Amino acid sequence: MAQDPSEKPRQLGGEMVIPILAIVFTLYYFSTIWNSPWTAQVSAFLIGGILLGLCSLFVLRCVVWVNAGKGSFGFSNLVNMDDIRTGRIGLFIATVLFCVLIEPLGFTLTTFLFLLSSMAVLSKFRNLGLITGIAALISLIGWAVFILAFDTRFPRGWFEMTMEAMLQNG
């Protein structure tokens, strides 16, 4: 059956990422239980064996489809120019920094910086005044609820220490 020329071929390269991750992880998992007692192996070999079979079948299906012209090994369904245009890459970098900085800087300050930077990136640096206000308000509410009221063990930094000292000294 001829393919509709207007139809975009499936980007099978992107679709193969999860199966390849699954194969790599399963093989790594097997390597950790190779010399273990049977109780550690039985279900892993059962599930892992099925998973490897399914992934192999999927890779085979992709190869057949590419050969038949129904798809390509492209990745544009996963990574494309939209990721830069929408600010997704900027948001991802901000998220990684949020995780890295929350321990040294504390919950409130990091949340403020993260909200400010990510909202600014996503809005293409428009309405910066409004964004600063929202980021400050939300992070202060977060501090009041999670740290002041519930006393959770969120990471504490300069802001939390200062506020604690201020509240203790009236």
Add this chain to the structure above:
Amino acid sequence: MGETALILSEVFLDVIGYWWVIIPTIFLGLIVGGIPGFSAANTIIILMPLTLAMDLQMGLVFMVTLYCAARMGAGIPAILVNIPGTAGAAATPLDGYPMAKQGKGQQALAISFVASSVGGLLTTIIALATMPILARVGFYMHSVEMIVVMLFGISLIASIAAQDMLKGLIAGFFGLMIGAIGTDVVYATPRGTFGFLELYDGVPLIPALVGLFAVSEAFIIIEKKVIIREDAEPKNPNWHDTFEGVRIAVSRWWHIGWTSLIGLVIGVIPGAGASIASFVAYQQSRTFSKTPEKYGTGHAEGLIAPESANNGVTSGTLVPLLVLGIPGGATAAIMLVVMQFHGVSFGPSLFESQPKIGYGMFMAMAVAYFLMILTILPLSRYMSHVTTIPTIYLAPLIISFTLVGGFVPREYMFDMYLALGFGVIGYIARRTGYHVAAILIGVILGPLLETYFLRALKKSDGDITTLFSSTIGNILWVALVISLVLPIFFDWRRKKRNGPEIVVQ
């Protein structure tokens, strides 16, 4: 009988007198239930000094209300932003979120509130009436039977995978494999942990939930200005949608009834939980539906099933706690501690020695559900506005608060990185057509299945035929096979019926 009725009416009057505790607790429960990482259990722990300072009955009313409200609250972000507040609400977004995207968020919330309240109320009454029988269910559910119950939940993967079976199964088995990370239950051999001590206890659920659902969703929604679909009919907030949601839910009262019963029975089994109940209820609801193809597209019954089931679990978990002194879940275990602090001893004698406590917990639950529907339903009109908040503000908010929510249960920084890692997996899965719910089902149910499987094998000295050695287990196996085969049969019959019609046209 007359004496029991008198006690019940006294208890009712006592409990309703605590309306001033119940109503604020409902709002607290909705908030903590809605934020991943904050559950009723850890909120009660945080507020333990307050709970212990209260008199026993007030403390019980507070804890029970918080428990019920948190369960209901977990469904709100699941519907509006595709982020289940707890693992028990993991099946809720399957149909709730598509409804929200279609501009029916308010309707979906109303359906969820009615299903949760009615399901919870109904199962509370049934639990109260059948407590001695229900308490015995746990005794009959051994490893073999539990394996089949788990498989009921896991078979939902196949239903979710209907569009592309191969990709669905890969997602599900990948989840099961991730769920197998950690030490094995018999010899504590570390497996697939990448050398991280934090993974020795297995993959923590909240970071997995946060990453797969919340973080990945935040990275997806930024492609659009708002969550609601552009072609969805723009509406001003109105009461009509709330009433329409109530009408839809009430007209499916039978559906609410039987799916909440699934929750009740699963809740009674110690160790089983709301996540299993909601997956099993969703899968069964789809199996016996006349329109299974509508599931996953914003179908009311697909939303009712998990919501009424996970609220059915709340009353179920109280049964073994009160009758046997065995808590059915984390929250029930904390309630046990508080009640023991007040000198309450559990067991069948509780209803004779301290009937006001025994019956009081169920009555508190019934009153909480009743007041909940009255207080929350009007709010659905305002809550649904979340779907119209610009994603440039919503996405960073989701990421920051859910990532720190991932940190809360164990307080390891590692868990935030883990949530981020799951976020990346979830994002790749969403962009390339793999269902994140299928991965999550595997992560949640995989370790439980393995535990019961190993226990069964260990007890039988490795004899695999032990899986078919019990009568109840065999009945459940037959029911499982039927529930897997029936949809195929129904589908075949529907196609056969529709076939000639097409020819006639």
